[in-house]
Amino acid sequence: PCFKAGLICTPVCDCHLLDMGEEGPGNSVYLSERGNSIRLHEGILQEGYIQYGMDRHHDTDNPDGIINMGTSENKLCYDLLHKRLTKPDMLHINPSLLQYSDWRGHAFLREAVAKFLTRYCCSPNPLKADNVVVMNGCGSLFSCIAAVICDPKDAILIPTPFYGVITEDLHLYSDVKLFHVPLDCEADGKDNRPFRLTVRKLEEGLQRAKEEGLTIRGVILMNPHNPLAEIYSLKEMITFLEFAKRNALHAIVDEVYMLTVFDESVTFQSVLSADSLPDPQRTHIMWGMSKDFAMAGIRIGTLYTENRDLVEALAKLGSFHGVSGTTQHQVAQLLQDKEWINEEFLPENRRRLKAACSYLTGELLSMGIPFLDRPATLYVWADLRKYLQESSFEEELSLWKCFLRHKVLLSCGQAFCCSVPGWFRIVFADQQHHLQLGQYQQHS
Template structure:
């Protein structure tokens, strides 16, 4: 799959005068972009640049990205309905890049037997490597238990037996110095939606470093009218930054100051660790620094640790904020986790919130009826989490082994083509730099490249879907079956022949 996408990129060129939203299919030999004339070979680490105007440039680029996303496909956007309110029309017409790509994929999914010419998906962050392990465990007799209590309404925070298992699980795998409490756990199918309205008023804002998991925007805006205020991270190393897309307390401070100057009230910060889409793993020292920043300004911090067990190399160790001996502001620190990524069970639609703030737990519980999870599913999740022998001896070791092999394969292909990428052995994806394949640095050209991949039956995720401040970065999901990865090369090369 990935090799197919890269092979396609290597062979053609997008007409630089073609609009991003009206680009038409061209001949196979010229439909994908070549590197710009005179472009030097890609380097694993881009050269240093001066940082005097970086913040201004990044903010401007973020605004460009937002504008491009808002005008994705006007011809496909539903017209206004006389039967809906303004808010209803806004929700109906909302479609970002991630949603647009997935809708097309859902209509034309690749299938070995039934649709071999369908779209290959390396854009959606799903782990498709461990179905055999999960099928074996989820079909055991202990998973099929049903009793009256599971068929009736429960505490909207979740059944007590599940919250107890989640607390034990997080205590162990987050290396908490003290036992975590079941009363501090809430569950639901959309924890983001339940959490943010409880700490923000309508039109308030939350700081979030960019790039970030793009669906957060829709999660918050569609339900709660909470705004996101971007903290743009630069894709060049320079000045005090030794890492690409390096998040620092100073950058948080600058963005908070800018928000205040614009009259925007910031109520919270969202931190993602391990990061989506960068795959970066922040140290505990770095995370504590970010939490101390938030405490100084009495900001809530929502810490997304959805990939905490998806680190597959011993050279990198993940440290949960719950492993700290003490948190700078425990009443304003809230940790989100779920089964979608670490257990390859996105279809279960269950996430958890852990917070020591009992008032927040109560508020989230009031919204729990809108995002409930069935009793039988809660039973299955509890059984899974308490089966430490299966988790430690079967699932985690094999999952990490398969992820490491897939990551090695994909990054090897990137290196062979001279494509820079961020090297972090974590999550399900690689953040890669395809800037040399767009004729000019614009989000319109990036979108043209994204559509070009899609026309050739390869779904990726482009940087503007994650509010990246610089066009040309793409996220490649590698957690797919090996034969799909390799088949992508054949399919795309046949298309270009």
């Protein structure tokens, strides 16, 4: 296939892309040491998005532009959202929406979120609005939680591969590190759960971190997983939460893809559906509008936690992460519209995600590319190892660059700190004619 052409080996280190072929910019005399470090920080995901920003594909205006299969956005439901979001109930103004509000979010929105989560997470008891914090995106929540459960240089455990931007979420402001727990790939065609997360791996990771002298304050768990698209059962999640409890770790449970399960025979179980959590004071559940409602631009992330101290501390940082009152109103209207969610949006969204996934995985099968076959999320985790000339991250990066030269943006495994080179996350939640992997192969 074309994307084998023109491989160039470029040194990379540690999840970061240091060189895109041009001289890197130097330190600025106007910024502090920290400021320069923040300014010069650039991951592969960010670099890819910048390249895409300068040359976006558009069917008529820029047909030769970059197709973005790297950013996890759902572009399949714009018509449904447009119809709903332009209904008259969205255009509502009252004085309190224009004034300063509770930094945890307006009470009406926190109530709507609590009811929504109670229903869709199948909570055995009604969840409480007072346990909800709303901020402008889950990245803000990660940043704030890190700031208040960790001191600078403390660390949080995370199995790899993982959605790479969490590294910046925890580090840029809060100076908190991620300690990686590698989930070795065992994809030999026999095991249907390569990259399997186990309590043993978590325990070993924690042990290693302690040996390195790090203070570990928590563990991040994603379900459905990004980028593996794996769905963990409630039973499995509880064992992970028990591991956290045994070690007095906060468990930050990211369930932002909970409504993207598109196979009706598969049931997602939120940890909020448990009769009781092993350590409710240290278990914090994140959800948001970006993925499940295809509205990344609306900037809404929510946290559910019973820990009052955490809520109080987050409220103090909330002034930096506030959401416009008018947007809070719009989101509350959506979350309360059971009929629209159940009868219109969710069934159609699932149908479209399923079709898009089938199309892309069909392409991958025809190209002989292995992948993890999962009925959830907006992407597949695909094994492109056969296209590497040698098993190295340099080779993986070259392959990523080759795709980009051919106007396809993907996310390579090293951007997710994957311990094995050659895996890519490919987003399928876009119009079929944009999912051009196969076309490139045919043309080359």
